[in-house]
Amino acid sequence: DSGVTQTPKHLITATGQRVTLRCSPRSGDLSVYWYQQSLDQGLQFLIQYYNGEERAKGNILERFSAQQFPDLHSELNLSSLELGDSALYFCASSASSGRASDTQYFGPGTRLTVL
């Protein structure tokens, strides 16, 4: 158990809908990262927050947005969903601001299926 929790575990929805994925980092960790992993694909970095502020941005679509709250949990919002958004979405947390030396602890993921 990494100490990172993600809810829900599974989500099935229809095209055009909007969903929110939630992540609680490990106790004391200040950074939260979001990743998308499509079937048999590698990790695609979406976005990172550090202590409430956006720290780094990857290949995140404009239909997607995220935020980190004062209690450090984070939410990833996906809107106008398309079939291609079906994937595993991972959240990770780390203690510091996000160097490669900063070990990331990954949650179990949320499996999103868009029908």
Next chain:
Amino acid sequence: LAKTTQPISMDSYEGQEVNITCSHNNIATNDYITWYQQFPSQGPRFIIQGYKTKVTNEVASLFIPADRKSSTLSLPRVSLSDTAVYYCLSADSNYQLIWGAGTKLIIKP
């Protein structure tokens, strides 16, 4: 443009030593190179990290040459349970994190 390159897949047999090499150009001068392991439908987990030369822990070794343009993850005496995808992670000169595409390692009996 910084890029991290690793082989897409590798096969080996139980009991063998496996070496997976990652190439990372334009790497940040003051950051580490980190490797993660991912099993199907699970999040990646940390294996090992290093800055230069050789680092060893209970599961793997990491070799990083002086120019730091590559790193090699070494798994001694692999078993079937080492079948997984292995990712290298480094940072570019702007300290933006760069993930490799992952190496799918299949261990055969």
